[in-house]
Amino acid sequence: MNARVAGLPVYSLVLAIAGLVVFIGIPLTTNSFQTFQFANVAAFVIAILGLNILTGYSGQISLGNGAFMAVGGYTTALLAAKWPLPFIGFVPYGLTIPLAGVVAALLGFLIGIPALRLRGIYLALATFALALAVTPVLNNYDGFTGGHAGVFLKSARPPFGLDLSNDQWLYLMCWAIAAILYVPAFLMLRSRTGRAWMAIRDSETAAVSSGISLAYYKTLAFAISAFYAGIAGSLFVINNAYVDPDSYSLALSLTLLIGLVIGGLANVWGPILGAVLVVWLPYFAEKSAGIRLGPISLGGKPDIEFGIVLILIVFFAPNGLAGLIGRGIRWYRSKRDAGRGAAPEPVPAVLKEATQGGEPSEIIT
Amino acid sequence: MALLELTEVHAGYGAIKALHGVSVSVEPGSIVAILGANGAGKTTTLRSISGMVKSAGRISFDGKEITNHKPEDIARLGIAHVPEGRGTLAQLTVWENLQMGAYVRRDRQRVKQDYERVMDYFPWMRRRRDQVAALLSGGEQQMLAIGRALMMAPRLLLLDEPSLGLAPIVIREIFEIVQTISKEQDLTVLIVEQNANLALRAAQRAYVLEVGRVVLEGAAAELARHESVRKSYLGQ
Numbered sequence: 001m002n003a004r005v006a007g008l009p010v011y012s013l014v015l016a017i018a019g020l021v022v023f024i025g026i027p028l029t030t031n032s033f034q035t036f037q038f039a040n041v042a043a044f045v046i047a048i049l050g051l052n053i054l055t056g057y058s059g060q061i062s063l064g065n066g067a068f069m070a071v072g073g074y075t076t077a078l079l080a081a082k083w084p085l086p087f088i089g090f091v092p093y094g095l096t097i098p099l100a101g102v103v104a105a106l107l108g109f110l111i112g113i114p115a116l117r118l119r120g121i122y123l124a125l126a127t128f129a130l131a132l133a134v135t136p137v138l139n140n141y142d143g144f145t146g147g148h149a150g151v152f153l154k155s156a157r158p159p160f161g162l163d164l165s166n167d168q169w170l171y172l173m174c175w176a177i178a179a180i181l182y183v184p185a186f187l188m189l190r191s192r193t194g195r196a197w198m199a200i201r202d203s204e205t206a207a208v209s210s211g212i213s214l215a216y217y218k219t220l221a222f223a224i225s226a227f228y229a230g231i232a233g234s235l236f237v238i239n240n241a242y243v244d245p246d247s248y249s250l251a252l253s254l255t256l257l258i259g260l261v262i263g264g265l266a267n268v269w270g271p272i273l274g275a276v277l278v279v280w281l282p283y284f285a286e287k288s289a290g291i292r293l294g295p296i297s298l299g300g301k302p303d304i305e306f307g308i309v310l311i312l313i314v315f316f317a318p319n320g321l322a323g324l325i326g327r328g329i330r331w332y333r334s335k336r337d338a339g340r341g342a343a344p345e346p347v348p349a350v351l352k353e354a355t356q357g358g359e360p361s362e363i364i365t
Numbered sequence: 366m367a368l369l370e371l372t373e374v375h376a377g378y379g380a381i382k383a384l385h386g387v388s389v390s391v392e393p394g395s396i397v398a399i400l401g402a403n404g405a406g407k408t409t410t411l412r413s414i415s416g417m418v419k420s421a422g423r424i425s426f427d428g429k430e431i432t433n434h435k436p437e438d439i440a441r442l443g444i445a446h447v448p449e450g451r452g453t454l455a456q457l458t459v460w461e462n463l464q465m466g467a468y469v470r471r472d473r474q475r476v477k478q479d480y481e482r483v484m485d486y487f488p489w490m491r492r493r494r495d496q497v498a499a500l501l502s503g504g505e506q507q508m509l510a511i512g513r514a515l516m517m518a519p520r521l522l523l524l525d526e527p528s529l530g531l532a533p534i535v536i537r538e539i540f541e542i543v544q545t546i547s548k549e550q551d552l553t554v555l556i557v558e559q560n561a562n563l564a565l566r567a568a569q570r571a572y573v574l575e576v577g578r579v580v581l582e583g584a585a586a587e588l589a590r591h592e593s594v595r596k597s598y599l600g601q
Contacts (some may be wrong), residue, residue, distance in 0.1 A: 195461060
């Protein structure tokens, strides 16, 4: 697949170095608000990665992962700034982050049990109700949660006397956590567990008749998805040093799903692209002076511009941005090989049919 | 002793009863066919065996009662169910589909042998092992579903309408392979079919279901000569 120099895969190496340059370059060249936004991108990456496991790979549509983020976020806020524990006092961020994941995972597991009986659009509706309930519930128990007024937290400062601004530190921390969390997700999706999830997504009947326990793997997907969402929610709260019930409106859950779909459903790199988009697209839509089409001006109507871009992406990149990039790479490779007259490289499974020809096929979706 | 024994099995979906006391007996190593029109309860019979629908009565496999056990547990006992309408995993490759069949097995060496054996029965799979199942033809998908079931090293294979939506020549090929496998590996097969002609030729015994009841049973060759079967199912 890869040209090799001295036994090293060149493209992967170039890509890794370019990635590293961009990663280090961002906090050095952007202003503090932009660096902060990129820290939020990392939190979104984690949340969308979690949703990808549940919806992209296991086929369980969730419109409610924002609720798991809320649980993670409030776990962090309440432990770190509102309810000191006896003997310990306020819990430091280093502990609240994993704790937020665990508490959210527990809720995810509990939600996963009734969800076993629901499929497709009905599951979407049930999780939608979950997302709707978050803000009212948080407002209702204001004695415990702080209600409308929200909770203020101390801003996270760089540790060990590191010479970084707060935002640079948040950026570093969020992306480090995102990178760490990518590893188990990546391994899981390539293991028996990942294959079982995909089998359930493609055909529950076939999965069960192969001896796969639906109850086990579905609740597992919910719990892990919620764990990622909980960590993401926790990072949001730490980034903003503030949380209130409106932070977790229905829009958040929808944003996650939008990010997942335009990034690339069931694609490992989709969450990164999707997260960049859902954080920055509304911002640019807000900033831009507006597109002028004769008498129609879209200035000052950011939602319309956001919507138009989304429609364009869904239309021209049905497999999300990650799918589009993958297609581009394959197109480039086939061009290059044709030019060289070299033996064609192994073609990805999906494209094989077209190049083999001759054999009957039909696409069933 | 029969490998599979259904005694007075009742089953249904909510208020709608699909089976009203079905008794079926399957001898080890044989191919048994269940015939019947749409809605006769053929699929429900298979689904109650594999635990995918709640049932009353008694279903026993190899002498042990399995009525209403969990479907994954029944699969682990060695009952492989190839569901109606291709039980393939569309986004997984041919190879991954076959691996799913061996999901619960720990005997890696034997799994490898079984994989080679499946490749011998369906040689085209070797060439297309990295292709996703969605890109296979209908007949190939049906074969892949059967291959996946064989990867479980089952003792009983349940086939639900393998001919559904396939060209006659492909149907014949699939039936031939199933017969070969049954003979070579002493595999017991319970097959549900609307195509009575082919099913009766492949099977040793057959049952005819009508609205959830067994109305006829006997040796396949005898049923093929039976007047009402010829009229209703063979179109003669």
